[in-house]
Amino acid sequence: MSVREFFARFPNDDACLVHIMNVRFGGTTMDCPACGVEGEFHKLRDRRVYACPHCLHQIAPTANTILHDTRTPLVSWFYAMYLFATTRHGVSGKELQRQLGVTYKTAYRIGMQIRTLMGKADFDGLLSGHVQADEAYVGGRRSGGKRGRGAPGKTIVMGMQEEGGPLVTRIIPDVKKPTLRAVVNENVEKGSVVSTDELMSYGLLEGDGYVHGSVKHAAKEWSRYDYRQGVTHSTNAVEGFWRLFKASVRSTHVQISSKHMARYLDEFTFRANHRERMNAMFDLMVAAL
Ligand SMILES: [Zn+2]
Known part of the structure; x- marks a missing residue:
């Protein structure tokens, strides 16, 4: 996925939200957990929330994720994840700051949270052979x-x-x-x-x-x-x-201080384990949200 393809696929926050719905709930059409009737959930204007067409039960795709209370646009988060998936040598705070147009402090925090995601999404088991x-x-x-x-x-x-x-x-x-x-x-x-x-x-x-x-x-x-x-x-x-x-x-x-080394290690290990499948890396990160 090139940068151009990335922005064609995720032009705005709504597109990101649909992707999260796909990963977390298998799409926007589902059996409503409240009324039990199948229907296509529709997005509420200006809110990161979808509602059942029958009973108006609401689902927040970003609930219980690091994206829930963020004031940073979802597209910026997705683009940051894209940068982490496609780099070879890592993404510095300064680079993120420039690419996302946010403060250094925000960029640093986003970077650290994405490293945590990469750790969560990675292989977790015993090696053999x-x-x-x-x-x-x-x-x-x-x-x-x-x-x-x-x-x-x-x-x-x-x-x-x-x-x-x-x-x-x-x-x-x-x-x-x-x-x-x-x-x-x-x-x-x-x-x-x-x-x-x-x-x-x-x-x-x-x-x-x-x-x-x-x-x-x-x-x-x-x-x-x-x-x-x-x-x-x-x-x-x-x-x-x-x-x-x-x-x-x-x-x-x-x-990198010893205190933060684990997260950088998680980042590089995750990339080493998935470098053949860049799009899969991105989806694994979204799934780990
Ligand atoms: Zn319903």
């Missing part, structure tokens, strides 16, 4: 002072990706063995093959019922075939995600 797991240090100071792992304000994150399947990311407090072990146990089905770097020592995950193998990043080993298991271990896919995430955060956002 062959899973790569790799940790990374993200965020913190942009320039000056120390860089890398010990830099102030860094957040430690763990990414786990099923081969040909979803990616799951989590913030972890440290890289101690019990922490690494717990995050795998919570997100990966027992019996799966797990590939990690050397931080996860041999035997740790085997005891939990996984088939485990590791590559030695310190020795610049990126992939290793285990003859005993018949499996090639690598964490390249997850590392690629962390590279994109770090580069995007550096170029798009000045600084």
Whole structure:
């Protein structure tokens, strides 16, 4: 969907409201929950409300959503969701401010709420099959002072990706063995093959019922075939995600505090999981409202 197609599909708030009716109620024609008679609900003028043609029972499509009390036009919210779905490197508050013509404060709030939506709409389950797991240090100071792992304000994150399947990311407090072990146990089905770097020592995950193998990043080993298991271990896919995430955060956002890191992670993880289906991303976000 191009920008032109977006605005042809959603020219005004009424068009957005119809779309929400479609996603939440399967359309504007339905069995009335009050009188039970089927009919086409009509929109009340100047209100985000539809009414039953028989008994005038009212339905507010935005009820219990972040859009209910907003003074920002629905088109602006939809366009913001469109921008989040179509970007590769994320959307900064300044960019949203300019595109939507709202204050920075409003733009920032809209951005954060859309990131929350993306988190809600994403894969929620156990990974299985062959899973790569790799940790990374993200965020913190942009320039000056120390860089890398010990830099102030860094957040430690763990990414786990099923081969040909979803990616799951989590913030972890440290890289101690019990922490690494717990995050795998919570997100990966027992019996799966797990590939990690050397931080996860041999035997740790085997005891939990996984088939485990590791590559030695310190020795610049990126992939290793285990003859005993018949499996090639690598964490390249997850590392690629962390590279994109770090580069995007550096170029798009000045600084992300640990407090807000989870929402940015949700944003990038959701996009990585749905990048082949841009329109589906948009609809999933609306459904998550
Ligand atoms: Zn009715």
